[in-house]
Amino acid sequence: MKVAKFGGSSVASAEQLRKVANIITDDSDRKAIVVSAPGKRNEQDTKVTDLLIALGEAYQRGESYEEQLEQVVARFRDITNELGLDDNVLSEIKEDVKEVFASDYSDAFKIDAIKSIGEDSLAKVLSNYLKSLGLQATYLNPKDAGIYVSDEPGSAQILEESYQYLYKLRDREEIVVIPGFFGYTKDGKLVTFSRGGSDITGSIVAAGVQADLYENFTDVDSVYCVNPNIVKNPKEITSLTYKEMRELSYAGFSVFHDEALIPAFKASIPVCIKNTNNPNGLGTIIVAQKETSENPVVGIASDTGFLSLYVSKYLMNRELGFGRRLLNILEDECISFEHTPSGIDDLSVIIRESQLTKEKEQIVINRIKNELDPDTVYIERDLALIMIVGEGMDSTIGIAEKATSAFAKANVNLEMINQGSSEVSMMFGVKASGVEAAVKSLYKEFFE
Numbered sequence: 001m002k003v004a005k006f007g008g009s010s011v012a013s014a015e016q017l018r019k020v021a022n023i024i025t026d027d028s029d030r031k032a033i034v035v036s037a038p039g040k041r042n043e044q045d046t047k048v049t050d051l052l053i054a055l056g057e058a059y060q061r062g063e064s065y066e067e068q069l070e071q072v073v074a075r076f077r078d079i080t081n082e083l084g085l086d087d088n089v090l091s092e093i094k095e096d097v098k099e100v101f102a103s104d105y106s107d108a109f110k111i112d113a114i115k116s117i118g119e120d121s122l123a124k125v126l127s128n129y130l131k132s133l134g135l136q137a138t139y140l141n142p143k144d145a146g147i148y149v150s151d152e153p154g155s156a157q158i159l160e161e162s163y164q165y166l167y168k169l170r171d172r173e174e175i176v177v178i179p180g181f182f183g184y185t186k187d188g189k190l191v192t193f194s195r196g197g198s199d200i201t202g203s204i205v206a207a208g209v210q211a212d213l214y215e216n217f218t219d220v221d222s223v224y225c226v227n228p229n230i231v232k233n234p235k236e237i238t239s240l241t242y243k244e245m246r247e248l249s250y251a252g253f254s255v256f257h258d259e260a261l262i263p264a265f266k267a268s269i270p271v272c273i274k275n276t277n278n279p280n281g282l283g284t285i286i287v288a289q290k291e292t293s294e295n296p297v298v299g300i301a302s303d304t305g306f307l308s309l310y311v312s313k314y315l316m317n318r319e320l321g322f323g324r325r326l327l328n329i330l331e332d333e334c335i336s337f338e339h340t341p342s343g344i345d346d347l348s349v350i351i352r353e354s355q356l357t358k359e360k361e362q363i364v365i366n367r368i369k370n371e372l373d374p375d376t377v378y379i380e381r382d383l384a385l386i387m388i389v390g391e392g393m394d395s396t397i398g399i400a401e402k403a404t405s406a407f408a409k410a411n412v413n414l415e416m417i418n419q420g421s422s423e424v425s426m427m428f429g430v431k432a433s434g435v436e437a438a439v440k441s442l443y444k445e446f447f448e
């Protein structure tokens with residue numbers, strides 16, 4: 001049994017859904033289908049999820065959301081009209097929106113319920129389309145599938161008990177079409193995963209049914225060794241390990257959600273990234289172990305939107321608990337952090353900028369000054385992280401030298417270097433303005 005997940009670009013229009021249906025009918029093992037909301041039909045288009053988020057924000061501002069609602073309905077009307085399907089889903093969307101806003105849930109849960117309408121509606125449309133083609137298919141809501149999650153709106157975590165319910169899907173004769181991106185708490189509240197979370201649903205379903213393969217269909221032929229939006233026509237990756245993909249997707253390979261690997265990894269299920277527009281291509285297979293290749297580096301990922309909280313104090317290393325108290329302040333202020341490179345008398349905390357708003361920044365700085373009495377404390381924003389990844393790196397000499405020389409050739413200053421204890425990756429912090437030049441230079445150094 002295979003689980004096939006189709007991302008937003010694969011379900012963006014009737015034309016794309018015809019391709020999806022062909023892929024499903026091409027392989028009778030593709031019995032569990034997970035779908036995202038319709039994505040962009042072209043560069044200028046807007047993802048349905050982004051339209052729904054705008055609708056929710058208008059509601060929160062107390063403004064009319066009719067325009068956004070009509071845009072969402074129009075996206076589905078185009079699809080149902082072109083595929084010759086009934087348009088019940090259009091009135092259901094309007095009903096769902098009305099019901100959500102009339103509920104007594106808090107705004108956070110209301111927004112999650114609104115965000116989920118894209119996936120939920122598309123899953124209904126796809127199952128209707130498959131049935132119109134004569135296939136035995138059924139829409140299955142995540143609640144009925146048994147996808148139970150924590151009540152953390154916008155960043156749900158799967159509850160382990162879900163897997164026992166999902167296993168029962170193996171007994172179904174028909175193809176089940178499950179909306180990605182969300183699940184339900186045990187007391188029935190709808191909660192979404194973080195953005196891009198339909199990848200997570202696919203992995204959870206694959207682990208639940210103990211699939212032979214989790215196929216993730218997107219709009220590129222494979223995972224490339226660098227973001228194709230930075231380096232044109234980069235080399236393809238034919239295979240990589242879960243650990244390598246986890247590090248690369250954490251550090252910016254948005255082709256696959258960085259939390260989506262965990263369920264498949266735990267259940268030892270291979271993942272294959274394929275292109276809906278070229279489904280017979282080999283794609284990229286993600287497995288537990290692979291043959292070491294002659295190039296110890298498999299990929300170079302980069303992501304912007306980070307900041308560094310820098311604290312220095314003479315004899316910091318002699319002050320027991322200094323680091324813990326600093327991190328406690330962040331925890332108190334509900335700020336998660338990414339990395340903490342440190343020196344003898346100083347400590348940097350790398351944080352995603354979205355975590356530290358300007359108002360929170362002043363609160364944190366004042367608390368550090370009052371509670372830790374540092375010599376200096378300041379925040380440096382507009383940082384980017386670059387990750388060089390490869391299982392073979394830990395036994396290869398000279399990787400750091402090649403990397404630092406690539407930065408020098410690009411005339412990009414290094415703000416930070418951090419070698420992951422796993423030795424599968426090496427991380428560099430640079431100013432966001434230099435990230436593209438640095439990545440291009442690193443690609444030249446390691447892949448050309």
Ligand SMILES: Nc1ncnc2c1ncn2[C@@H]1O[C@H](COP(=O)(O)OP(=O)(O)O)[C@@H](O)[C@H]1O
Nearest residue numbers: 007008009039218219223224226227253254255
């Ligand atoms: N290393 C990479 N390899 C392939 N694609 C990448 C990589 N890094 C970023 N991407 C981007 O990820 C996109 C696919 O992810 P996404 O937009 O989420 O697709 P989907 O709509 O299928 O979910 C590609 O179109 C590409 O622009």
Ligand SMILES: N[C@@H](CC(=O)OP(=O)(O)O)C(=O)O
Nearest residue numbers: 007008036049195196197198
């Ligand atoms: N539609 C949701 C979930 C998702 O996974 O989308 P996509 O498969 O298009 O990345 C989002 O935009 O976050």
